[in-house]
Amino acid sequence: MIIKCWNNGKHHIDGNGYGIKISVSDRDQYFDRDWKTIILALDGIFPKIEINIDKDSFWNKSCRELISVEIGKWLIKNKLAPWPEGNPPQLDLQKIGEREFLLKDPNQK
Numbered sequence: 001m002i003i004k005c006w007n008n009g010k011h012h013i014d015g016n017g018y019g020i021k022i023s024v025s026d027r028d029q030y031f032d033r034d035w036k037t038i039i040l041a042l043d044g045i046f047p048k049i050e051i052n053i054d055k056d057s058f059w060n061k062s063c064r065e066l067i068s069v070e071i072g073k074w075l076i077k078n079k080l081a082p083w084p085e086g087n088p089p090q091l092d093l094q095k096i097g098e099r100e101f102l103l104k105d106p107n108q109k
Helices: 024-030 069-077
Strands: 002-007 018-021 037-042 049-052 065-067 090-097 100-104
Touching: 018 069, 037 069
Parallel strands: 037 100
Antiparallel strands: 002 018, 002 090, 018 065, 037 049, 090 100
16 A cells, blocks of 8 residues: 555654554555554564554544554654655555554665
C-alpha cells in the first residue's frame, strides 16, 4: 500500500503528533474490524510497536490514522519529517503477517 504521512499540525521534535494515513479501500482490504491492535515494524528499527486500531476514528471515513510517537521518531530520524505544508511524504506499508505490517520509505535502499 502507498500511504501518506500525517501530522496534527504541530511537528514536535520529539515525534509526538505524527502518524500515517490509510485510504478507506486499503483499510477495508488489509485491516480487520475485530482487531484491537496491529503490530508495526518500522524499517531498520527494533522492536516492533503495537498500535491501537480499536477506535471510531480509525474506522470512519475522515480520519484513518495510525498514530504513534515512535512513527514520529522514525520519520524524523529518516529525515522524512517535518515536511513542507501540504506535501507529506508517501511511504510503503506492507502486510507481512496476521495483524503485522512493515513501514518503509520506498526511496531508501
